Amino acid sequence: MKIAIDAMGGDNAPKEIVLGAMKAVEAFSDIELILVGDEDKINETLTPHERISAIHTTEVILATDEPVRAVRRKKDASMVLAARQVAEGLADACLSAGNTGALMAAGLFVVGRIEGIDRPALAPTLPTIDGKGFLLLDVGANADAKPEHLLQYAMMGSIYSEKVRGIKEPRVGLLNIGTEEKKGNELTKHAFELLKTAEVNFIGNVEARDLLSGVADVVVTDGFTGNMVLKTIEGTALGMFKMLKTALMSSVKSKLAAAVLKPNLKQLKNTLDYSEYGGAALFGLKAPVIKAHGSSNAQALFSAVKQTREMVANNVVGMVKQTVEENKQ
Numbered sequence: 001m002k003i004a005i006d007a008m009g010g011d012n013a014p015k016e017i018v019l020g021a022m023k024a025v026e027a028f029s030d031i032e033l034i035l036v037g038d039e040d041k042i043n044e045t046l047t048p049h050e051r052i053s054a055i056h057t058t059e060v061i062l063a064t065d066e067p068v069r070a071v072r073r074k075k076d077a078s079m080v081l082a083a084r085q086v087a088e089g090l091a092d093a094c095l096s097a098g099n100t101g102a103l104m105a106a107g108l109f110v111v112g113r114i115e116g117i118d119r120p121a122l123a124p125t126l127p128t129i130d131g132k133g134f135l136l137l138d139v140g141a142n143a144d145a146k147p148e149h150l151l152q153y154a155m156m157g158s159i160y161s162e163k164v165r166g167i168k169e170p171r172v173g174l175l176n177i178g179t180e181e182k183k184g185n186e187l188t189k190h191a192f193e194l195l196k197t198a199e200v201n202f203i204g205n206v207e208a209r210d211l212l213s214g215v216a217d218v219v220v221t222d223g224f225t226g227n228m229v230l231k232t233i234e235g236t237a238l239g240m241f242k243m244l245k246t247a248l249m250s251s252v253k254s255k256l257a258a259a260v261l262k263p264n265l266k267q268l269k270n271t272l273d274y275s276e277y278g279g280a281a282l283f284g285l286k287a288p289v290i291k292a293h294g295s296s297n298a299q300a301l302f303s304a305v306k307q308t309r310e311m312v313a314n315n316v317v318g319m320v321k322q323t324v325e326e327n328k329q
Contacts, residue, residue, distance in 0.1 A: 001030060001092045001312045003305060004085040007037030008060045008078040009098020011295045014038070017097065018045040020301025024309075025051045027302070031309055034091055037078040057081055060098075063294070067101030071109060079103060083110040086287045092312045093288035095279060095304050097296040104141055107282045107289040114317070116324035119145070120284035121153045122223070122291065125165070126233060128214040135161055135170075136211075137283065138223040139230045145222035147190035150174065151198055155327075156283040156320050157218035158200045163314035164307065165217075173206030173216030175225060180205065187222065195220075208232075278307030283320070288312055 005021060007014040014037055021033045032051045035042055039056040046052065059076045071080055079098050083106040085091035094111075096103050104122065113120060123137030137153045138145065145153075154172045161170035174191055176184045181192060183205060195202040206215045208229055221229070244265070248258035258265075279292040279300075288311040292304040311317070 001309065002032045002034060002085075002090065003308050003312075004034045004036060004082040004091040004094040005301075005305075006079040006082045006094070006096035006098055006103075007035040007042050007054075009096040009103075010292065011097075012297060013097065014041050015045045016297045017301050018042055019298035020296070020305065021052060022047060022049065023298055023302045024305040025049055028306070028309055030313075031305070033305070034082070034085060036082045036085070055081055055085075061102045063099050065099060065102060067099060067105045068109075070099070070102050071105040080106055080110060083107065083289070086111050086289070093290070093308045095290035095292055095308050097279075097292035097294055097301065097304075100140070100291055100294075103289065103291050104282060107285045111289055112286045114284055114286055114321055114324060116327075117152055117156075117284035117320070119149050119152075120282050121149075121156065122280050122282055123153075123157060123160070124230065124280035125278060126211070126230070128212050130214050132214055132217075133165075134211065134214065134216055135165070135218045136226055136230065137218075137220060139226040139280065140223045141282065143222070143224040143227075145187065147187060147194050150187070150191040150220045150222070151194045152284070152324075153220040154195055154198060154200045154202070154218065155323055157220065159319045159323065160281065160283065160311070160316055161217050163316050163319060164310045167217050169201045170217035171203045171215075172200045172218045172220065173203055175208065175219050175221035175229070176205035177207070178205060179207060191220075279304035281307070281311065285317070287317055 007017045034053050036055045038058050039054050057076050059074050061070045061077045061079050079096050082094040086094045087110050119142045121138035122141040123135050125133045125135050135157045137157050158170050161167045176188045248254045279290040282289040290304050290308045
């Protein structure tokens with residue numbers, strides 16, 4: 001399978017992107033990677049490999065660019081060209097660590113939406129205490145949502161969790177302000193009724209405080225709420241580690257304790273780092289499009305390639321299309 005990678009997207013591009021790509025082709029013999037970006041800069045890090053090729057362009061979509069305008073005007077940008085490889089059938093999937101909004105726009109306008117899916121959803125796998133993680137969607141592809149959209153999110157999230165994450169009958173929860181059936185606003189009340197009769201393993205409403213305890217394998221919500229939850233989890237984890245570091249560096253005794261605990265603290269940090277689970281998938285498009293974390297290092301990019309490979313190998317997009325068509329009948 002062929003995966004197109006925006007080599008210029010992200011804080012550490014292209015070096016860490018290229019290193020991650022090199023690691024991926026060594027680990028997986030069934031993939032070919034197409035690096036899209038400035039060849040001179042790519043070649044500073046790249047060791048030539050028969051399953052890594054490059055498409056040269058010097059145009060880049062910046063983090064500060066307005067997403068839709070950038071995709072329409074910067075037609076030779078590395079991200080847009082990577083998406084075009086997929087649209088033209090030259091690659092099976094694409095991924096980028098660049099501008100999230102621009103990647104969503106490129107996915108929608110260049111790759112295209114699955115017929116029958118009203119709105120795509122952006123879905124990362126977030127950490128849980130037991131290390132298994134859970135899929136949260138939507139986290140910002142669409143700020144607003146209708147009950148029907150949450151039903152589609154649940155369907156797509158279930159297929160992905162079963163086929164890629166290997167979870168049998170994944171538990172689907174509806175994010176709400178209480179677990180009681182009648183809790184919430186009009187959106188969650190109507191979504192509850194739809195999910196209750198849907199062909200997914202719906203377990204009811206779940207509260208934000210229980211997410212990291214692994215209360216559900218798939219959690220659905222509107223993009224505004226999902227993005228707030230995502231940023232809160234990320235910010236809380238970073239804040240906790242800063243406070244912990246300050247406490248452990250406050251005296252000679254605590255510094256000695258820190259030295260002993262260092263391996264355990266590193267393991268804890270990795271557990272809380274959602275980039276270890278891969279990237280955020282854009283569900284509802286005609287081919288897999290993955291958004292890697294903006295600060296991705298080589299390991300995070302490798303994880304994103306692994307995730308993309310599994311989506312292609314398990315025909316997640318085809319399964320979504322099939323389910324949508326069956327629901328029409």
